[in-house]
Amino acid sequence: MLEIGAVKLENRIIAAPLAGYSNPVYRRQCRRYGAGLAVSEMISDKALHYKNAKTQDMCRIFPDEHPVSLQLFGSDPDTLAEAAEYLSEHTDCEIIDFNMGCPVPKVLRSQAGSWLMHHPDAAFKAVKAIKEHTNRPVTVKIRAGWSAEEINCVEIARLCEEAGASAIAVHGRTRTQMYEGKANPEYIRMVKEAVGIPVIANGDIRTPEDADRMLEITKADGIMIGRGLLGRPFFLQQLNAHFSGQEFTMPTYEERLDILMQYAGELCDYEGEMIGIRMMRSMAGWYIAGMPYAAACRGKLAQMRTLADLHEIVYAYREEIQRGYDNG
Numbered sequence: 001m002l003e004i005g006a007v008k009l010e011n012r013i014i015a016a017p018l019a020g021y022s023n024p025v026y027r028r029q030c031r032r033y034g035a036g037l038a039v040s041e042m043i044s045d046k047a048l049h050y051k052n053a054k055t056q057d058m059c060r061i062f063p064d065e066h067p068v069s070l071q072l073f074g075s076d077p078d079t080l081a082e083a084a085e086y087l088s089e090h091t092d093c094e095i096i097d098f099n100m101g102c103p104v105p106k107v108l109r110s111q112a113g114s115w116l117m118h119h120p121d122a123a124f125k126a127v128k129a130i131k132e133h134t135n136r137p138v139t140v141k142i143r144a145g146w147s148a149e150e151i152n153c154v155e156i157a158r159l160c161e162e163a164g165a166s167a168i169a170v171h172g173r174t175r176t177q178m179y180e181g182k183a184n185p186e187y188i189r190m191v192k193e194a195v196g197i198p199v200i201a202n203g204d205i206r207t208p209e210d211a212d213r214m215l216e217i218t219k220a221d222g223i224m225i226g227r228g229l230l231g232r233p234f235f236l237q238q239l240n241a242h243f244s245g246q247e248f249t250m251p252t253y254e255e256r257l258d259i260l261m262q263y264a265g266e267l268c269d270y271e272g273e274m275i276g277i278r279m280m281r282s283m284a285g286w287y288i289a290g291m292p293y294a295a296a297c298r299g300k301l302a303q304m305r306t307l308a309d310l311h312e313i314v315y316a317y318r319e320e321i322q323r324g325y326d327n328g
Contacts, residue, residue: 002036002222004198005137005166007067007094009036009222013239014169014200016226017041017071017097017141019104021283023058025270028065029263030229034236036222037067039141042099042107045074045083059091069095069139073102073112075122077129084133095166096134098127100156101141103175114175117156118146124159131164141169141202141224144187147176157191157199169200169224179227188218200224206235208242231286233259253291253321257314260287268307277304284310293320 002012015022015030015038027038040058047055061068070093074080080098087096100123102113116123131138140160145151157168170191172183183203192199201220205211206228214223229235234251241248251259264284268276284301288294297317304310 002198004037004095004139007137009067011036011240011243012222013236014222014224015039015229015236016169016202016224017099018226018230019102020279021230023270024060024062024065025263025267027068028062028266029233030236031065031068033233034240037069037095038065039069039097039224040071042071042073042102042113043083043087045072045076045079046110048083048086049079056090059087059093061091061093066092067094069093069097071097071099071141072130073099073107075111075116075119075126077125080126081129081133084130084138088134088136094136095139096130096136097139097141097169098130098165099141100126101143101169101171103143103178108175114143114146117143117152117175118150120152120155120159123156124163127160127163127165137166138164139167139169139200140165141171143171144174144184147174150174151187153187154190154194157195161195161197165197167198167200167221168195169202170220172201172203185214185217188214188220192219192221198222202226204228208239211239211242231260231283231289232256254318256287256291257318260284261311261314263287264307264310273307277306277310280304280310288317291321292324293317 002009013036015035017039019041022041030038043058044055070087072083099113100116107113108115142156144153160168170188172185172187188201198221200222201214201218202224205223205225211223238248264280281302285298300313
């Protein structure tokens with residue numbers, strides 16, 4: 001079990017926020033398969049200030065995905081305070097997270113995300129403003145630092161704790177690494193040794209052995225998994241079984257296709273078929289990664305236009321796999 005403020009999680013596995021993906025459908029899937037907590041994609045404080053309808057809709061939470069954390073990004077203490085009040089008054093999220101890890105240039109230009117790793121004073125004021133305007137636990141997601149020459153995760157973590165954060169998630173890459181290279185768990189260990197609040201380790205966890213290694217090196221209180229869950233939510237089940245010493249059986253190809261179809265249907269229900277299928281063009285391929293004849297099927301999935309197209313492609317793919325078995 002992992003406690004973040006007054007919120008008690010069922011386990012210590014957290015589904016990381018993924019921009020463009022961590023909507024209620026994705027978060028509910030992660031909870032269904034065993035995540036102790038799922039975090040939303042980034043919600044702009046400025047967009048909430050200007051009452052942007054699309055951004056307000058991003059704050060929607062399904063009844064069956066609790067507990068859930070909604071993630072803010074920005075750097076202006078005034079609009080962050082306002083956004084924290086909005087989430088506290090208009091949503092039933094259990095936790096408010098603050099993003100100081102996003103490395104993409106568009107976010108940096110708005111003086112948000114990893115930009116704050118480069119500006120510790122602004123980081124402290126931002127976290128403090130959020131904490132002072134909500135009764136929910138506030139968590140912060142950071143990186144190891146701005147660059148290999150500027151590893152300041154310990155300094156930033158201590159400032160976040162001083163500002164009132166209840167937990168901190170550390171991604172073991174720097175901003176300049178983006179998503180390349182390897183995450184360094186030693187930086188996460190340094191943060192764990194420096195603060196008294198729970199520390200969540202993030203980066204390159206794709207197998208139970210990766211999780212064991214991360215926890216052994218960092219002594220972290222929990223783990224956070226992002227891209228390692230794309231197309232394979234059952235990895236959450238595998239991890240929970242691993243941690244509890246139970247047996248786990250990987251889903252069959254048929255079961256993986258069922259998972260794909262269920263997710264696509266729920267996504268189309270939520271986003272509408274046109275947007276849902278557009279999103280699935282890039283997502284569907286993750287669900288069949290490593291399966292027989294996946295390359296050809298992935299090409300067809302990338303061009304589908306309707307949910308009926310998806311059903312037809314998957315049906316034909318099932319038949320192709322079965323013929324392979326029969327001929328094998």
